[in-house]
Amino acid sequence: xxxxxxxxxxxxxxxxxxxxxxxxxxxxxxxxxxxxxxxxxxxxxxxxxxxxxxxxxxxxxxxxxxxxxxxxxxxxxxxxxxxxxxxxxxxxxxxxxxxxxxxxxxxxxxxxxxxxxxxxxxxxxxxxxxxxxxxxxxxxxxxxxxxxxxxxxxxxxxxxxxxxxxxxxxxxxxxxxxxxxxxxxxxxxxxxxxxxxxxxxxxxxxxxxxxxxxxxxxxxxxxxxxxxxxxxxxxxxxxxxxxxxxxxxxxxxxxxxxxxxxxxxxxxxxxxxxxxxxxxxxxxxxxxxxxxxxxxxxxxxxxxxxxxxxxxxxxxxxxxxxxxxxxxxxxxxxxxxxxxxxxxxxxxxxxxxxxxxxxxxxxxxxxxxxxxxxxxxxx
Amino acid sequence: xxxxxxxxxxxxxxxxxxxxxxxxxxxxxxxxxxxxxxxxxxxxxxxxxxxxxxxxxxxxxxxxxxxxxxxxxxxxxxxxxxxxxxxxxxxxxxxxxxxxxxxxxxxxxxxxxxxx
Ligand code: FES
Ligand code: FES
Ligand SMILES: [Fe+2]
Numbered sequence: 001x002x003x004x005x006x007x008x009x010x011x012x013x014x015x016x017x018x019x020x021x022x023x024x025x026x027x028x029x030x031x032x033x034x035x036x037x038x039x040x041x042x043x044x045x046x047x048x049x050x051x052x053x054x055x056x057x058x059x060x061x062x063x064x065x066x067x068x069x070x071x072x073x074x075x076x077x078x079x080x081x082x083x084x085x086x087x088x089x090x091x092x093x094x095x096x097x098x099x100x101x102x103x104x105x106x107x108x109x110x111x112x113x114x115x116x117x118x119x120x121x122x123x124x125x126x127x128x129x130x131x132x133x134x135x136x137x138x139x140x141x142x143x144x145x146x147x148x149x150x151x152x153x154x155x156x157x158x159x160x161x162x163x164x165x166x167x168x169x170x171x172x173x174x175x176x177x178x179x180x181x182x183x184x185x186x187x188x189x190x191x192x193x194x195x196x197x198x199x200x201x202x203x204x205x206x207x208x209x210x211x212x213x214x215x216x217x218x219x220x221x222x223x224x225x226x227x228x229x230x231x232x233x234x235x236x237x238x239x240x241x242x243x244x245x246x247x248x249x250x251x252x253x254x255x256x257x258x259x260x261x262x263x264x265x266x267x268x269x270x271x272x273x274x275x276x277x278x279x280x281x282x283x284x285x286x287x288x289x290x291x292x293x294x295x296x297x298x299x300x301x302x303x304x305x306x307x308x309x310x311x312x313x314x315x316x317x318x319x320x321x322x323x324x325x326x327x328x329x330x331x332x333x334x335x336x337x338x339x340x341x342x343x344x345x346x347x348x349x350x351x352x353x354x355x356x357x358x359x360x361x362x363x364x365x366x367x368x369x370x371x372x373x374x375x376x377x378x379x
Numbered sequence: 380x381x382x383x384x385x386x387x388x389x390x391x392x393x394x395x396x397x398x399x400x401x402x403x404x405x406x407x408x409x410x411x412x413x414x415x416x417x418x419x420x421x422x423x424x425x426x427x428x429x430x431x432x433x434x435x436x437x438x439x440x441x442x443x444x445x446x447x448x449x450x451x452x453x454x455x456x457x458x459x460x461x462x463x464x465x466x467x468x469x470x471x472x473x474x475x476x477x478x479x480x481x482x483x484x485x486x487x488x489x490x491x492x493x494x495x
Binding site: 120 | 425
């Protein structure tokens with residue numbers, strides 16, 4: 001590695017990852033194997049599966065995963081791979097089956113628990129164990145109204161990973177419980193197809209050095225973001241709404257009623273949480289914004305973002321545009337910045353990477369975490 | 380009539396393949412607790428109708444969704460074109476007895492069974 005571009009030790013600058021970490025398919029492969037396919041991965045909203053046979057397919061690392069609901073209403077997740085000769089079972093992003101999942105190739109047919117229930121000539125092959133040759137399941141947890149899956153044989157502790165990230169940020173799990181995220185309703189979902197490496201998106205979300213430059217609307221609502229420090233760095237710190245701001249909306253206009261059960265000191269504050277490796281959550285008094293990243297390739301990441309409101313706000317058909325528009329704009333601004341950065345990751349100039357200023361130094365903890373994950377002995 | 384299984388072997392809303400007769404038959408127990416029997420093998424391809432989807436008085440083939448009337452064996456729509464046979468059933472003291480139809484079964488191409 002060339003060292004000419006590296007900052008001098010003791011300066012205000014510390015290095016980022018090298019450019020290759022954002023473009024090298026081998027690095028992306030290793031990240032899939034050791035991060036996305038090995039940790040808990042937030043895959044779908046439970047309400048995307050309203051009934052038995054409702055399904056979604058999502059990419060988790062390099063695998064297509066089929067998420068569905070059994071006859072008894074339990075959430076199940078399977079490799080979307082036929083046990084016969086490997087055809088994709090479902091090719092749509094989402095849908096519904098009435099009876100079973102049937103492979104379109106030779107019609108191996110599986111029930112909603114994954115068991116093989118029928119196949120041509122199956123009765124002539126009594127030695128085929130219908131469970132053994134059923135769809136292969138992956139581990140499932142539901143939390144905050146989302147389905148989290150793990151493709152690991154022995155998944156890490158959900159409490160010590162996913163939930164610990166929330167504790168590290170908010171101090172206790174109680175501090176997110178007040179938002180009752182599981183029981184909110186999806187008022188709007190926007191899916192962004194971002195031409196950038198997933199780490200650029202995480203890094204962007206972790207710092208606010210860019211806020212005053214690219215997020216004029218957000219900085220208007222949360223004036224302290226203009227100092228560039230607003231980061232999620234201080235435990236349980238929430239950014240205060242500006243004095244003349246009534247709600248977390250595009251123009252600072254009034255939002256909806258505060259989520260009942262929220263402590264009083266949260267009623268004019270914004271909190272942001274990163275749950276590694278692919279979830280960002282924003283908490284504001286009257287709604288929650290929940291992002292999941294689906295890394296598709298070294299240079300492509302799909303981000304699915306839900307705006308969650310109290311059920312009566314959604315059911316009564318109230319117009320959520322003013323609040324959606326604020327963070328939708330923030331997302332567009334952020335993803336545009338990431339897409340602007342991605343092409344340079346393969347530039348000769350960026351071979352050794354770039355630099356982090358002090359208000360971004362905490363991003364190097366993320367870099368150390370990724371590096372540690374990718375080292376063969378890393379956990 | 381011949382004895383084929385105990386009623387308790389067939390849960391309500393499901394079917395049971397009976398291999399002890401040839402060609403095999405399927406005994407179904409409807410949601411109304413009616414017990415009916417037809418040939419187990421679909422007439423389109425080698426699929427077990429006992430694994431199919433039982434609703435009211437018909438079963439949907441698990442492979443390509445042709446439906447068979449459990450009372451008559453008639454098929455509703457392709458890809459299966461020929462009916463299966465329906466067999467008379469009696470339930471006595473919790474045991475299921477069947478009088479096999481003496482019609483010629485319509486087995487799918489390539490499937491043969493010795494008559495029992
Ligand atoms: S590959 Fe699925 S049935 Fe053959
Ligand atoms: S096998 Fe029954 S309809 Fe095709
Ligand atoms: Fe941003």
